[in-house]
Amino acid sequence: MVDCPSYPVRGAARITARLRMRPMGFVVPDDLACVTQFRASSSQPLAGGLPTTGTGRCRHAHRGSTTSFCSSLDGRSRQSYWPVIRLAKVTCLTGSVLTLSPTYTNRGAAVTASYFDVDGTLVSTNLVQPTLFYLLNQGTPAQSALRLGRALVGAPRMAIAELLDRRTFNELLFGTYAGMSEDRLEILGEEVFEKVIQPSIYPHARALVEKSLAAGHEVVFVSGALECVIRHLARGLGATTVIGNRLEMKDGLATGKLLRPVVAGPEKARIVRDHARSRGYSLDDCFAFSDSYSDVPMLSVVGHPAAVNPDRRLALMARAYSWPSFDLTVRPS
């Protein structure tokens, strides 16, 4: 038996979940400093109606492994594990899939997922603005000036890459982060959110995310932005999972390279497909939202694509395929 610490759970005050499980050659870390989730049965409810037993998984993506510590419990069928509780304490900068907040969906287990692109879809910022914030907030003004100068020199290449290939653009842009410390990235991430991203959230973005959650969807942000930044936005809007880009770290410093997979363009489609498969969702039932034509692969793999504040090419495509298309930028009357 493993005792889990207390976690806040939306919709309930606090619970202590006691996971009764059979360890399978895996030691559950004491602090659960990883993304943990379990499906629980309804047979032995805790106070507050929460169940006690279940199966769980623990991901240590930053250590390059994903390990299931219990694949099933007492031979119970999956159908009896209801509802889903997600527990998480995020300390990992490089995890590939982060389940952010303990979330109870309204009807128990999420039945499907809504995948959201972030930049231009939910917020008016793009990848450049947070990067500029980082560059301008280095240890000394001289360091900031140096980094900014280097970035400006590389700007023409980035502009060309943006036109040709979003993935190359991302790699060039994140090259400007080389040498930044992990601590700085982490701490400034919160500041970037507060000062750059939060004021740029579109008026209807929160309502859209809320409706997805209310419909029982797992809300997943799939963004080319850095995970350490998007995570804060996801918390702010109530999203459950973040799939973002991660910087490679060496001796606590960013190398300027992105860890694979780079979240951009067609790769997003593969990531969404894999995520849905891992959660047992039918892609036909999944939703995806984006503003950009470059995300058409991601939109195309789900059964319910939607164009949000679409660019011209995406708007034409949405019209041709009768995808829902709407604008989150207008202020509610």
Next chain:
Amino acid sequence: MTHPCVVTLDRDSRPRVLFSGDRLVEVDLPPGTRCIYPKRPLAPIQDLDAAIRYAINHPHGSDPLYAKLRPGMKVTIAIDDISMPLPPMRRPDVRERVLTVVLELLADHGVDDVELIIATGIHRRMKASEIRRMVGDRIFNAYYPERLYNHDGEDSKNLVLIGETAQGERLELNRRAAESELLIYVNLTFVPMNGGFKSVAVGLCNYRSLRAHHNPSTIRKSDSYMDPPASELARDIERLGRLAHEKLDIFTIETTVNNRMFDRHLEFLMKNEDDLSGNERLKMKALIASTAALPQPARQAIFDRFPAPYEVTGVHAGATEPTHERSVQKSFDQYLVPIEGQADVMVVGIPYISPYSVHAFLNPLLVQVLAQGYLFNMYRGAPLVKKGGTLIITHPCTDKFDHEQHAPYIDFVHRFLPETRDALELHKRYEQKFAEDPAFIQMYRSGHAYHPAHPFFMWYWGENGRQHLGRVIVVGADNEYIPKLMGWETAASMDDALYRAKNGEARSLEITLLHMPPIVMGDVSVAPTTARSGGSS
């Protein structure tokens, strides 16, 4: 003796001119066909402002409006949306006239906390230009957007539970309206099914509340929607409306208009084709030729350009029930034409507009709701067509949708209808999930799309027609698959359609043509032995 609006065709009768969407077509109907024409427009009220003042000062079953007012109180005015009248009426809209008088009265009594809500229910949000047109420049400039806005049936923070009926139906209404000390509802009763308890209980509620009555079971139990006592739908809504009236102080102002849908230069469209003057015949020919030659967007632009010169025939105010009784009576006075006996075949031209397609293309689902919903239900007493009879409509049934307003309709027609046409099955399997689709809900909330539940309701709306009619035949469809999706047959011509309707029977068919628009309703009487079997099943 038959009513002057009922004309029986003979061998010398000219072809009838019917709407086929935004085109006009001539059809030959056999001698003996009974054509029902709209009544002449009722005489309008000469001094409308005086009539409005009189109505609110001499209300039915309520204190006068001024007696309900006190300085500093919180008042909300709810207003009917753009779905009525059709097409939108010439400025000034009657709602502007009523609002002008009411707002002056409120100001005179020191009532400053006033908000105006367009009671859209789950209809699309009205655009600013449409609201301006409806309420007038002065009111628009003074109130929009902070104090004049569309109702949002998905804004859970601004909805409040009013209560639950004995039948377990929950009613949630707009918070501002529910928390006001006085709710004034400004209505336009265009057809008898509008107004009354429906105004507040439907116009200011949400999808969850609508599910109580907008469902296939209720619709199947309804006879004519246009005859409130015979409508299960009206009875269910009345229950919820009474609940609202128990909890809120509601002052209802209802208005009615005549059926002057066409201006003088198009007035001939209302007339018996045999009575047209030479000049009118020429105009008719020109109109038929030009609608046939012009591209669709041009035809739609022309029809959108000309508002209807409706005139106000009645203003009543006070408690909802006695006020609405008078409005319905006025409506019947305008529309009802006495008819003896039902027909084997009902022929009707489907026009270019419906309550849900103002400034948009009439998509196939809306053609369905016009045919089997509204036009089939244009009766009191008994349906115009016998149980198991045939409905023949003229319409191209083009597979085209307005991508802004009717986005969820596309999924309904092309995803769900191919699975099943069974309304109960659609209701059970698909409705709720689709109604919670976050993308379509967002289109409803921040765009100008109908709520994702609306296409389902539109399908249910045709349910009593579907249950009553044996078959529906479309003349002039430009494709086969849309009629097939709707469960209809197609025919190349009216002769072909009538031949099919005859189905090899030796006897000649009794055919009735409902010559619309403008609106006309049959007040159908049948011999006791052949009393109505229709509607419920």
